[in-house]
Amino acid sequence: MNKENLTPYNSPENDPWTTLREFTAARIALGRTGVSEPLHQSLQFKLAHAHARDAVFSQLNSTELANRISSVIALPVLSVKSQVSNRPEYLQRPDLGRKLHEASVQQLKDLPAASPDIAIMLADGLSATAINQHAVPVLQKLVPALQKSRISLAPITIVEYGRVAISDEIGFLLRAKLALILIGERPGLSSPDSMGAYFTFNPQPGLTDESRNCLSNIRPTGLAYQVAADKLFYLLQQALQLKLSGVLLKDNFSLLE
Numbered sequence: 001m002n003k004e005n006l007t008p009y010n011s012p013e014n015d016p017w018t019t020l021r022e023f024t025a026a027r028i029a030l031g032r033t034g035v036s037e038p039l040h041q042s043l044q045f046k047l048a049h050a051h052a053r054d055a056v057f058s059q060l061n062s063t064e065l066a067n068r069i070s071s072v073i074a075l076p077v078l079s080v081k082s083q084v085s086n087r088p089e090y091l092q093r094p095d096l097g098r099k100l101h102e103a104s105v106q107q108l109k110d111l112p113a114a115s116p117d118i119a120i121m122l123a124d125g126l127s128a129t130a131i132n133q134h135a136v137p138v139l140q141k142l143v144p145a146l147q148k149s150r151i152s153l154a155p156i157t158i159v160e161y162g163r164v165a166i167s168d169e170i171g172f173l174l175r176a177k178l179a180l181i182l183i184g185e186r187p188g189l190s191s192p193d194s195m196g197a198y199f200t201f202n203p204q205p206g207l208t209d210e211s212r213n214c215l216s217n218i219r220p221t222g223l224a225y226q227v228a229a230d231k232l233f234y235l236l237q238q239a240l241q242l243k244l245s246g247v248l249l250k251d252n253f254s255l256l257e
Helices: 018-023 039-056 062-072 087-092 102-109 128-148 166-173 225-242
Strands: 077-081 118-123 156-160 178-184 195-201 212-218
Touching: 039 128, 062 077, 062 128, 062 156, 077 102, 102 166, 118 128, 118 166, 128 178, 128 195, 128 225, 156 166, 166 178, 166 195, 178 225, 195 225, 212 225
Parallel strands: 077 156, 118 156, 118 178
Antiparallel strands: 178 195, 195 212
């Protein structure tokens, strides 16, 4: 190996990828010390990993969320639980996170009969931090648009220890035409607070992933609140009009711009 090959990219300034860093939070153009990462970058990596682990074990602030929702949206708020009893069990038994606790099933069955167009849920998923921070701002933009279009809504349901598929059981019990769940996504090293939105037309227990549509990475440094709300509003309208979701529902939202 000649001398020229040993030193060209020791500093980020000499790395040809440096100009791309303004477009991504990915770990590129970090520089190096000898054959290793610089100490600062190594410590930043460990800090990002710690943030991701903290997000996985974060807790849903159900009471605060309910209060914030009630203060900005004119809809009742319900709190329910999955069959999971604690966070370690949630991580080890995904199947239990997809099913409602028996008491919560009865709670929803006891509600007055109604057939709303959409049932909206919030669930902690793998980052309760994401829901604590981003769910209310998105609801604040999405719900008024749905109500203005005369789309009827069920009470908003907050789900503790919930996985995506639990939305199908809740939507079924609420007799909703469509179930929408906002849920914390699996944390990444640059995104411990990403929120996802999944929806299913004609929700019922036992459906699989091809029945659902998903918007991912909803957060200020990802898919911005207003853009996410506008895109969801468009897709939810399309799903209700066409009476379908999942792989059969095409996303033509960008064609409107």
